[in-house]
Amino acid sequence: MQINPTKATSKLLFDGADWTFDLVKKAYDSVQEIGVGELGLDIYPNVIEVITSEQMLDAYASIGLPQMYRHWSYGKHFVRDEMNYRRGSQALAYELVINSDPCINYIMEENSMTMHTLVLAHAAMGHNHFFKNNYLFQEWTRADAILDYLDFAKSYVSRCEELHGMNAVEQVLDDAHALMQQGISRYPGSNKQMSLARERERALARHLYEERSFNDLWRTVPKQQVQEKPEGEEAPASGGSSQVRLPEENLLYFLEKTAPKLEDWERELLRIVRNLATYFYPQRQTKVMNEGCATWTHFHIMNRLYDTGQLSEGAMLEFLHSHSSVTMQPSWNDRRFSGLNPYALGFAIMRDIERIATEPTSEDKDWFPDIAGSGDPVGELKRIWAEFRDDSFILQYLSPKVIRDFRLFGIHDEAQYPHVFVSSIHDERGYRRVRQNLAQQYCVSSLDPDLQIIDADLQGSRRLVVSHRVRNGVMLERANCERTLYHLARLWGYRVKLVEVDAESGKVLKEHENLRMP
Amino acid sequence: MQIVDRRLNPKAKSLGNRQRFIRRAKAEIKEAVREAVRSRKVSDIGAGEDVRISSKSLREPVFSLDSKSGSRDFVLPGNSDLVVGDAIPKPPPAGGRGSKGSKDGSGEDEFVFSLSREEFLDLFFEDLQLPNLVKAKLKSVKSTELSRAGFSSDGSPSKLNQVRTMRNSLARRIALHRPSLATLEQLKEEIAEAEAESPPDENLLEELRARHARVVCLRKTVAYLDPLDLKFNRFERVPKPSTQAVMFCLMDVSASMTERLKDLAKQFYMLLNIFLRRHYREVQVVFIRHTNVAQEVDEETFFSGRETGGTVVSTAFVEMQRVINERYPLSDWNIYAAQASDGHNFSDDMEECMSILQSSLLSQCQYFAYIEVGAPDDGPYPSSEVWEGYEDLIGQHDNFAMRRVTEAGEIYPVFRNLFSDEKSTKG
DSSP, X not given: OOOOHHHHHHTOSOOSSOOOHHHHHHHXXXXXXXXXXXXXXXXXXXXXXXXXXXXXXXHHHTTTOSOOOOOHHHHHHHHHHHHHHHHTSXXXXXXXXXXXXXXXXXXXXXXXXXXXXXXXXXXIIIIHHHHHHOHHHHHHOOTTTHHHHHHHHHHHHHHHHHHHOHHHHHHHHHHHHHTGGGSOOOSHHHHHHHHHHHHHHHHHHHHHHHHHHTSSTTOSSOHXXXXXXXXXXXXXXXXXXXXXXXXXXXXXXXXXXXXXXXXXXXXXXXXXXXXXXXXXXXXXXXHHHHHHHHHHHHHHHHHHHHHTTOSOHHHHHHHHHHHHHHTOOOOTTSTTOOSOOHHHHHHHHHHHHHHHHHSOOHHHHHHOTTTTTOSOHHHHHHHHHHHOOHHHHHHHHOOHHXXXXXXXXXXXXXXXXXXXXXXXXXXXXXXXXXXXXXXXXXXXXXXXXXXXXXXXXXXXXXXXXXXXXXXXXXXXXXXHHHHHHHHHHHHHOSOEEEEEEETTTOOEEEEEEEOOOO | OEEEEOXXXXXXXXXXXXXXXXXXXXXXXXXXXXXXXXXXXGGGTTSXXXXXXXXXXXXXXXXXXXXXXSEEEEEESOOSSOOTTOEEEOOTTTOSOHHHHHXXXXXXXXXXXXXXXXXXXXXXXXXXXXXXXXXXXXXOOOOEEEEEEXXXXXXOGGGBOHHHHHHHHHHHHHHTTOXXXXXXXXXXXXXXXXXXXXXXXXXXXXXXXXHHHHHHHHHHHXXXXXXXXXXXXXXXXXXXXXXXXXXEEEEEOSTTOOHHHHHHHHHHHHHHHHHHHHHOSEEEEEEEEESSSEEEEOHHHHHXXXXXXXXXXXXXXXXXXXXXXXXXXXXXXEEEEEEEEOSOOOGGGHHHHHHHIIIIIHHHOSEEEEEEEOOGGGOSOOOOHHHHHHHTTBTTBTTEXXXXXXXXXXXXXXGHHHHHOHHHXXX
């Protein structure tokens, strides 16, 4: 066979490391050709933004969002990241992608053309498809509204700073941040209800905000209304009332609606923090899947580009080098070990699904009768990307082969013993247990403490009672708990009690209390 | 798909957050700055600084689960030879999950970050209670002035350089053969003459008229002054040419000067140093300490060494004079002196001091500042020998200032002249 050198080089997307805007555009077109054309990915329109490393640090500081209201804790993260970066102890990510419509992808100017192509395949195709199709993102976030909302939040907060002083705003935000993880309504039912209400209320709030911008501020909603509410209730604590529904797991929501002493703008700040917590909630639950999806996609696309002669061998080697360092998983006793690598785990499981769908072994047929040999790996993957989150994904699709490849083993840890014990390894008896434990490890609701407001006396002592359902004897970390309770009490305005109750026996294990002097 | 170049967008997007952060941790950072000032050399005061603060006020608590209680199951990768039932000892402090434990652990105790020069000076000045205008002046690194920098072909009319412009115009007119006014006049005369003759020579007249028409046309097409000719004076901002200065730090180091008093004196020297460095490209610092004998020492010894003996101030002046004569000729150097003392002196030495100051030192110095340091609880000052002696100088010499200081905030007024009336001190 004859190789025609001119023809071979003419198909190359680029040659060498330097990039230009034209090259990036060309690379994007080819990447999209494969991603959308061949794989049939369903994506939001992309916006590629070229930024410098300093701007990347800025983006880090605002938790990866293009803009954010101002608060000292972001400054703290900024100076820390900056310090680490300058010292060389922390490298910056190659890319940053925002779950928005249009989907914003940041790429850094100092990267090579190969890396840009990789990033386009990874973020602009992989993450983008996942954001648009995964059920959690669809249910919990509004990609089309987030940029507007951030804009609103930022200007609202700075307006509050002008009107009420930086200290007052900072105090409320501190309090709200402390309870951020308790600002989410986890059960889908309540979420759906709220989501509708939220849309309406948010529009209303924004409308009011605009009105207030040139009107006498904050007096639009009369104050008495807020105070009357608690007094007008008949059986406040028992939970029968329509206004105070107990128990309530969303602490921020509860405070926003019922805390007796808060001003309107303070309630709105709680709401902003709560909405952001909700926006990030799906990301926390889909780390493995999201990164796995993006990594699988970039791996597929880059290989297709190489197969069709659009990538040179040099570029392919550069890509493989960075791909393999991204998907490296150090052993538990390795110095570099810092937990399971979501890129590695997600990528491995998805590659394995691809294998099971096309070349199943008899073991696969036993374990995954529904997808083994189905012959449509991309279709299976797209369905999985849409319908699962980390814990259910692992519980369903972690195959014995991946367990063997990673040499996963289960550990049982009892606090009172000086040793931990190996509970299961990668053998016939251990597969299911390893899989179950790993799934549990990614289940966000079992990682976060289970807190609920169980009683709020709105007439007499105005005491608020929060319960912590203690599972497996794991208590709250004391110092942090006391400090967070202080923030809770500051928002509530009165005495707050936290009881830690054993989930099974119902026995009260510990009580914390914070008195808020009026 | 759309590609946007954001690289030119403002970079310091996090500045607001950073300022809020510094505001939040102010007490701790200020303490760290004070510490840094103590350990820093007088001449290093202008640089940024890595500060280390405890992150007590920077805590962001959340409800978290205690990894040291209850039981849990988790999965690890990379099993080599473990089988079910094997026991692995827990790592000593941070609990089973390494990353989680250590992250919290190290984050709680200390927080290191670097302050920029600007932020550092801000906090330093805050202690000294400098007026805002002065702060701004001191922080600006360089003062500039306009200086001629050749010519340019565009500019505002007021900067038009007439000589250059006319020179260009002349050269162009010669090159393009623009007929002069004289030629035109002469031609007109010749035509008139030709017309006056009778009978007129029609051929000659015709030729003359044609030439006249050409001359007029040429004068119209080749302008007298073309935009091409314009030349403007160009100015550039250049750093102000400044010379060198030497700063003498004189201090009494007899046993009565405590550490606290020395710290006060140090802040006094630092402030003068910042001021000088704004004005002069090169600032050298000479440290002279004295008891009943004086000697030039390095900074380390100056602040830390301790001597015993009486106090004879004039010895320091003699030493200073010696150094000036040896190394700092008055023609090349601006001399500043800052003296700090607790006010003790042998009473019969004052006369000697005054005569040295009056006869030579004060006329050699651009500025001579004296602070008398004391503890805040000393009450109303018993007048000291030095203070009484120096009181006569006020009014007689513009470049002399003195002040009693018990706290850092009182230092600045000593320099009030120096800062408010820059012209007289620049010399």
